Amino acid sequence: MRKPWFQVVAFQLLLTASASAIGIDITGNPAPQFDLPVFGAEQRHIALTSLRGKVVMLDFWASWCGPCRQSFPLYEQLRSELPAQDFTLLAINLDEVSAGPAAFLEEHPVSYTSLADPEGDVAKAFGLIGMPSAFLIDRDGIVRKRHTGFKPADIESLRSEIRDLITEPHNAP
């Protein structure tokens, strides 16, 4: 005999499970694709596919995030140390309004590009569980590392992980 209450409970549990699925660790999987506008120059877009063949570091940040203030100058230094033909650093801003990040970028100027994801769609696809979050994507487009949060000592491990990915053999694009 079929019990309607059982179906209802199963449906509710499914909904609950889908809600809690946010935050899945995507390390080892192909990076979710995106095509986002450049912050401050919305007519320009950058797609992740255009960076295939390079090691990519994505830094998800927001102007209200305290550790992001520490990370910006250190990421800028890291980017300048590594060869541009092998490595790209992209920041993805998650502020819901653009006034905050504009002031933040004036206060913490960097040479790398920030993209805008005010709806958080890309953040959701990458399964963010904290702010800031950095993802290292290898030359084949696979997510290899996820760093949640930031403290200045983290820059050493990031540097060595990026160097390892740069020197790693890969499939030709």
Place this chain on the structure above:
Amino acid sequence: MHRDVRFLAGLALLALLCGCATTAVQPWERGRLARWDMRWDPDPLQSAMGNHTHFSKEGSSGEIGAAGGGCGCN
């Protein structure tokens, strides 16, 4: 009839529980929560001054964050 009411009540309860699960604030949605005026104590200096005034006027001490029960004897 009685059974239908129970079924609907159970359904409403489960819907409420599910609602709790789906309204989780995501890490990137905490901009407003991170504002200084959303803090429990947005201005510690101001609140310390307020407490000092309160203790003086009420003849008590230790009302917030210190030993003592407001007897005014410590």
